[in-house]
Amino acid sequence: MNIGEIAKRAGVSRSTVSYALTGRRPVSPETKQRILAVIDELGYRPNAAARALKEGRTRTIGLVIPPASTRLTDMQLGFVASVVDAAARADLDVLLSPSGGEHDRSFERVVTGQRVDGVIVMEIRLEDDRVARLMASGLPFVGIGRTRDPDGMSWVDLDYETLIARCVHHLADLGHRDIALVNRSAELVAAGYGPGHRARAGFDRAVAERGLRGVAVCCADDAQAGQACTEHLLAEHPELTAIATVNEAAAAGVYHALARTGREVPRDFSIVGVAARHWAENLHPPLTAADVPAVELGAHAVDLLLGRIADPAAPHRHLLVAPPISLRATTGPARP
Amino acid sequence: MNIGEIAKRAGVSRSTVSYALTGRRPVSPETKQRILAVIDELGYRPNAAARALKEGRTRTIGLVIPPASTRLTDMQLGFVASVVDAAARADLDVLLSPSGGEHDRSFERVVTGQRVDGVIVMEIRLEDDRVARLMASGLPFVGIGRTRDPDGMSWVDLDYETLIARCVHHLADLGHRDIALVNRSAELVAAGYGPGHRARAGFDRAVAERGLRGVAVCCADDAQAGQACTEHLLAEHPELTAIATVNEAAAAGVYHALARTGREVPRDFSIVGVAARHWAENLHPPLTAADVPAVELGAHAVDLLLGRIADPAAPHRHLLVAPPISLRATTGPARP
DNA sequence: TCCCATGGTCGAACCGATTCGACGAATCGG
DNA sequence: CCGATTCGTCGAATCGGTTCGACCATGGGA
Numbered sequence A, B: 001m002n003i004g005e006i007a008k009r010a011g012v013s014r015s016t017v018s019y020a021l022t023g024r025r026p027v028s029p030e031t032k033q034r035i036l037a038v039i040d041e042l043g044y045r046p047n048a049a050a051r052a053l054k055e056g057r058t059r060t061i062g063l064v065i066p067p068a069s070t071r072l073t074d075m076q077l078g079f080v081a082s083v084v085d086a087a088a089r090a091d092l093d094v095l096l097s098p099s100g101g102e103h104d105r106s107f108e109r110v111v112t113g114q115r116v117d118g119v120i121v122m123e124i125r126l127e128d129d130r131v132a133r134l135m136a137s138g139l140p141f142v143g144i145g146r147t148r149d150p151d152g153m154s155w156v157d158l159d160y161e162t163l164i165a166r167c168v169h170h171l172a173d174l175g176h177r178d179i180a181l182v183n184r185s186a187e188l189v190a191a192g193y194g195p196g197h198r199a200r201a202g203f204d205r206a207v208a209e210r211g212l213r214g215v216a217v218c219c220a221d222d223a224q225a226g227q228a229c230t231e232h233l234l235a236e237h238p239e240l241t242a243i244a245t246v247n248e249a250a251a252a253g254v255y256h257a258l259a260r261t262g263r264e265v266p267r268d269f270s271i272v273g274v275a276a277r278h279w280a281e282n283l284h285p286p287l288t289a290a291d292v293p294a295v296e297l298g299a300h301a302v303d304l305l306l307g308r309i310a311d312p313a314a315p316h317r318h319l320l321v322a323p324p325i326s327l328r329a330t331t332g333p334a335r336p
Numbered sequence C: 001t002c003c004c005a006t007g008g009t010c011g012a013a014c015c016g017a018t019t020c021g022a023c024g025a026a027t028c029g030g
Numbered sequence D: 001c002c003g004a005t006t007c008g009t010c011g012a013a014t015c016g017g018t019t020c021g022a023c024c025a026t027g028g029g030a
Helices: A001-010 A012-023 A027-040 A049-056 A074-088 A101-113 A130-136 A162-175 A186-190 A196-207 A223-236 A249-262 A277-282 A294-310 B003-010 B014-022 B030-042 B046-054 B073-091 B101-112 B129-135 B160-173 B186-190 B194-209 B222-237 B248-260 B277-282 B294-310
Strands: A060-065 A093-099 A118-122 A143-145 A154-158 A176-180 A214-218 A242-245 A268-275 A290-292 A317-323 B060-063 B093-098 B119-120 B141-144 B155-157 B178-182 B211-219 B242-245 B269-274 B288-291 B318-320
Touching: A001 A012, A001 A027, A001 B222, A012 A027, A012 A049, A027 B014, A027 B288, A060 A074, A074 A093, A074 A118, A074 A249, A074 A277, A074 A294, A074 B101, A093 A101, A093 A223, A093 B073, A093 B101, A101 A130, A101 B073, A101 B093, A118 A130, A118 A294, A130 A143, A143 A294, A143 B294, A154 A294, A162 A176, A162 A196, A162 A242, A176 A196, A186 A196, A196 A214, A223 A249, A223 B277, A242 A249, A242 B288, A249 A277, A249 B277, A268 A277, A277 A290, A277 B222, A290 B222, A294 A317, B003 B014, B014 B030, B030 B178, B060 B073, B060 B101, B073 B093, B073 B119, B073 B248, B073 B277, B093 B101, B093 B242, B093 B288, B101 B129, B119 B129, B119 B294, B129 B141, B141 B294, B155 B248, B155 B294, B160 B178, B160 B194, B160 B242, B160 B269, B160 B288, B178 B222, B186 B194, B194 B211, B211 B222, B222 B248, B242 B248, B248 B269, B248 B277, B294 B318
Parallel strands: A060 A093, A060 A118, A118 A143, A143 A154, A154 A317, A176 A214, A176 A242, A242 A268, A268 A290, B060 B093, B060 B119, B119 B141, B141 B155, B155 B318, B178 B211, B178 B242, B242 B269, B269 B288
Antiparallel strands: A093 B093
């Protein structure tokens, strides 16, 4: 079931079959009709490898995700889903590549084996050697997230610094004076994970601007850690009346810690964060949070990538978004 | 940077370079040394498309997932992660293909374009036309889940019928006489989603065996629906003292409904389910549940697929697992 | 009426790897 | 010391597409 077989049965040459399919040269209606009939009958599909070999492009993009062993957050899952969706709309396939740790072979295969036309990289660090590898290789790529100095690359990102500052201002406007930041895990921050650092910077800046007292802690990405971390935090700093967080996975634990220490939300204590909308709405009570527009970001990343594939010499572009805070049920005025 | 360039610089023929890399014919140590040095210097990697074309295999497997728009459950995410992980260990890449709805082009490309050596299909229905397509195409595939009559295919699956029956027996042993099943969404069940039907069958059977009074309801896959559904259920059937569930995404909502109606878990009410361990442990209190061994199932699915790729004529194999219930904090004796 | 552009088709080259057959040189057994 | 292996290497064919140049009819414009 290759193009030669089709050509033989339709009584034409292989090139004519190719032209009938791609339309790159005129083919008479009768001939085309006959060819299509044969193709339909035999269920023929052009061999992807042969086409990729000749055309020099694979119609496939790579998606570099954190190692599969580390559980994806709801937000990350949203990115994956939206990238896959956007790629499917552009008739592109998506090749998944876990990176980091033991999976570097997979990353290398994707980058250097000409398996993909371009790559989208998730979870970028301030200093990221995958980005360095990609820049050196010349393969078009787009980051979801950005390095410390991202001028030489195309990227989309959440503006965590602005978002967390906005959260702090929101709390300050409500009269809170003693607030905490529950950040991502200490390991991530130590490894130079951008959102962790930028959230911290935004927090420090806004706290200083408003003359508040702020305390920042790191917390692993699960509910149990969130609970332990918050209980510890409240014991050390009983004066706290509000928490801002970028750690959606820990949020449920924060709730439990507040409940266990007799604080009612939002009457006695306020929480505001950055999270996937779906996640924020499923908490109880629903979390007041800046909703991560994962669909928009993922689709935009695919757009940028298509642009770079079409013209690798074009100037780099980027998208930095700071979605507004959706008021739900977890922030209220500070009690006197 | 192709094999000809390497050959030229190393002063040998292209075939010798190939033999040096694949080891399929002897090459003298000096020659090999020289070739590897050139390859290292130029950072050469064989072109994946050319190799796939000649060898007739792509070293890539397809993973057919539910359409990206429908949010993946924690359990499904676990399957994806473990398949990607197991594939990476076997030096295979994973091509993601959303199926269903508007994404059928993607599925067709993967199945008929010789883009992959085999396919793993998730979320199989009792009658599933994707399975029918795959069987007709002759492409090796393995299901995570199974059709009504799965004899002609290889698959791995959770034994929902046994699991839910076991949950019911567990509750009956604790003295509960009036129990409910919170199933997956009505749409899924109506569409012939296997786990929904099998959970229902196991529930009905066990309820009959133990002479209990059972009521089964469907519930959409999120916390809000879980809460609404449970509140409705408790209003209609105030005599209930326990719930068994296969709907992990709704579990948090079930908790809230119980709390809002003044029932304390596990003192007044018991819950037992089937869920990802991570999910069960992150609920508050931790859910007593059969822990889905997603890693084992995903890895086994990859193993089965590799077997089918190696020998498509071999008899079909399958794996049906019923993990034990992990006692956590949500079941207790029925109050008199 | 002649020329040239166009439509429609074919044959052959090409993409970058693998692999088969062949061949000279070295090695081994008898 | 000679024939048969084995080693090491090369050239050419091949996988299944796309694409370029060439060719023969037509048909329209000058």
